[in-house]
Amino acid sequence: MSILDYHYGDSYIHRMDPRVKMILLILLTIVVFMISNFYVLLAMFALVMLVWKTANLPLKNIIGYMKFLLSLVAFLIVLQGLFFSSGSNPIILVHPIIPESVPVIGGHGTVYLDGILFGLILGFRLLTLVCIMPIFVMTTTIGETALGLVKLGMNYKYAYMTTTALNLIPTLQDEARVVMDAQKMRGFQVFETGKFMEKMRAYSTLVVPLVVGAMRRAQLMGVAMEARAFGVKKTRTYRDELNMRKIDLAAGVLVAFICVGMVYFNGLLGGWY
Amino acid sequence: MGTIIEAKEFSYCYPRRDNQVLKDLNFSIEEGEFIAIMGRNGAGKSTLCQALDGVIPHLHGGTVWGDIIVDGLNTQEVEVADMAQKIGIVLEDPEAQLFTTRVDDEMAFGIENLCLPREEIIKRIAWATKVVRLEGYSDREPTALSGGQKQRCAIAATLAMKPKIMVLDEPTSQLDPIGTYEVFDVIKSLKEEYGMTILITTHKSEHIAQYADRIMVMEEGKIVAFDTPQVIFRDARLLSHVAVRPPQVSSLAGYLNSNGQNIKREDFPILVEEAEEMIRSLMGGKKDGQ
Ligand SMILES: Nc1ncnc2c1ncn2[C@@H]1O[C@H](COP(=O)(O)OP(=O)(O)O)[C@@H](O)[C@H]1O
Ligand SMILES: [Mg+2]
Numbered sequence: 057m058s059i060l061d062y063h064y065g066d067s068y069i070h071r072m073d074p075r076v077k078m079i080l081l082i083l084l085t086i087v088v089f090m091i092s093n094f095y096v097l098l099a100m101f102a103l104v105m106l107v108w109k110t111a112n113l114p115l116k117n118i119i120g121y122m123k124f125l126l127s128l129v130a131f132l133i134v135l136q137g138l139f140f141s142s143g144s145n146p147i148i149l150v151h152p153i154i155p156e157s158v159p160v161i162g163g164h165g166t167v168y169l170d171g172i173l174f175g176l177i178l179g180f181r182l183l184t185l186v187c188i189m190p191i192f193v194m195t196t197t198i199g200e201t202a203l204g205l206v207k208l209g210m211n212y213k214y215a216y217m218t219t220t221a222l223n224l225i226p227t228l229q230d231e232a233r234v235v236m237d238a239q240k241m242r243g244f245q246v247f248e249t250g251k252f253m254e255k256m257r258a259y260s261t262l263v264v265p266l267v268v269g270a271m272r273r274a275q276l277m278g279v280a281m282e283a284r285a286f287g288v289k290k291t292r293t294y295r296d297e298l299n300m301r302k303i304d305l306a307a308g309v310l311v312a313f314i315c316v317g318m319v320y321f322n323g324l325l326g327g328w329y
Numbered sequence: 330m331g332t333i334i335e336a337k338e339f340s341y342c343y344p345r346r347d348n349q350v351l352k353d354l355n356f357s358i359e360e361g362e363f364i365a366i367m368g369r370n371g372a373g374k375s376t377l378c379q380a381l382d383g384v385i386p387h388l389h390g391g392t393v394w395g396d397i398i399v400d401g402l403n404t405q406e407v408e409v410a411d412m413a414q415k416i417g418i419v420l421e422d423p424e425a426q427l428f429t430t431r432v433d434d435e436m437a438f439g440i441e442n443l444c445l446p447r448e449e450i451i452k453r454i455a456w457a458t459k460v461v462r463l464e465g466y467s468d469r470e471p472t473a474l475s476g477g478q479k480q481r482c483a484i485a486a487t488l489a490m491k492p493k494i495m496v497l498d499e500p501t502s503q504l505d506p507i508g509t510y511e512v513f514d515v516i517k518s519l520k521e522e523y524g525m526t527i528l529i530t531t532h533k534s535e536h537i538a539q540y541a542d543r544i545m546v547m548e549e550g551k552i553v554a555f556d557t558p559q560v561i562f563r564d565a566r567l568l569s570h571v572a573v574r575p576p577q578v579s580s581l582a583g584y585l586n587s588n589g590q591n592i593k594r595e596d597f598p599i600l601v602e603e604a605e606e607m608i609r610s611l612m613g614g615k616k617d618g619q
Pocket of ligand 1: 346371373374375
């Protein structure tokens with residue numbers, strides 16, 4: 057089960073007006089970029105996880121990605137800690153890393169506190185963003201997304217082309233898995249036990265068949281859509297109606313208030329770098 | 330009733346290929362006919378199906394000679410989406426043509442494009458769902474359906490648009506015998522109750538013998554025969570040449586002949602009822618001889 061696939065369910069988030077969901081998605085994304093205080097970012101992450109829970113989405117889907125992202129966070133912290141360059145007069149934690157007594161390279165290397173904090177914020181921001189997007193995709197059908205975009209003023213042709221293209225991603229993930237499984241069945245073990253570079257090379261061999269498969273699929277999909285009269289008229293009718301309920305508006309306003317509050321506290325507490 | 334599809338010296342070559350996949354096709358199909366297209370893999374059946382609604386050449390490119398006229402429109406001059414109101418096509422690959430996340434969304438897509446009012450859309454979805462017997466699956470994900478259910482979902486998605494002509498490319502390839510019977514039953518009712526013209530490619534000879542008015546036999550891009558099942562399925566030389574299997578009851582007659590019977594080729598049964606008659610008369614003959 058992919059985090060970019062519709063996840064069948066009947067939670068409140070599933071039933072929420074897609075327009076509200078879409079606007080909140082954009083709002084949350086922007087706010088995450090604005091926050092630079094670690095505690096406020098943590099609060100934001102907690103909020104996102106709360107929505108995740110409300111939507112009744114299984115947490116195990118994100119945990120695999122979390123492991124990868126946490127190692128990325130660690131990597132960013134180390135990288136920024138050692139090579140932080142922006143900002144004037146960064147606070148120096150350790151200098152030099154290598155004692156003067158070591159010949160040639162002695163006396164070099166600095167660990168910047170600002171860099172560590174910057175890496176931490178950057179990493180957690182990424183982590184939060186990665187958790188926001190799937191909430192929308194997993195609780196909103198293609199039809200609802202397209203209709204929401206149309207009602208927000210987008211031309212229906214673009215709305216359908218973008219949403220069906222998005223729907224291709226999980227299909228491609230499935231196809232990648234099929235190819236990998238086929239290779240494993242023939243005794244190819246690099247994906248589990250290989251060294252880093254070997255793994256990278258193995259993954260890169262998947263790219264060509266996947267791209268070819270994606271293009272073939274996209275073309276077939278285009279044929280299927282046009283064979284069902286897609287694009288024949290200037291406008292289009294819809295079976296589903298969107299009705300913005302009071303509770304959707306209220307939820308939207310509430311989240312917007314929380315966002316404003318977070319930006320306010322972020323200013324009050326001050327950025328971390 | 331009159332001619333609804335007419336091909337005139339139609340040939341086609343895929344882009345970047347140098348051989349014609351369809352060669353000088355000339356045929357006409359009457360409104361309300363049930364046509365089966367048969368022939369071995371690679372004979373050009375799917376290509377012909379796509380040429381009928383203009384997907385070829387509009388979406389695949391390539392070179393076309395001659396014309397195909399469908400209900401008064403030339404496929405080369407009219408966009409595929411415009412053609413879709415007259416001719417509905419169910420493609421060979423059910424995976425690729427299901428692109429929404431719900432079964433009823435899939436059925437809604439085409440009729441929404443036709444700008445029908447909302448009430449009519451709802452009515453048509455209910456109707457198409459019932460015709461293909463997918464009641465209770467409306468909110469399922471098409472990709473999570475079984476092969477046969479996917480094929481029926483694809484049929485319903487086209488059917489909901491109520492085209493005059495339905496083209497079905499191997500619609501029962503993933504179905505078990507019961508599912509195959511159900512789909513043929515559905516297709517038959519489309520012809521009988523709604524007067525639709527049907528073109529279907531399939532290898533299921535028994536069903537074709539029972540339902541089709543005429544069989545178009547293709548070989549290497551050419552139409553080598555176009556006649557009633559009675560004529561086609563009794564032409565042993567043709568069948569072996571194009572690798573089409575006759576209905577099992579015909580094979581039974583052939584088998585009996587190889588074991589000493591002398592059933593005339595033109596009396597070979599193609600339907601179960603005819604086989605029954607044959608067997609009864611054979612048994613009756615024996616009794617008389619005793
Ligand atoms: N998209 C394509 N591009 C190039 N050649 C194709 C394409 N699709 C089919 N062909 C070729 O056209 C011929 C007829 O194929 P097709 O119409 O699929 O036959 P059938 O449906 O009878 O099995 C085959 O030789 C096939 O290789
Ligand atoms: Mg085919």
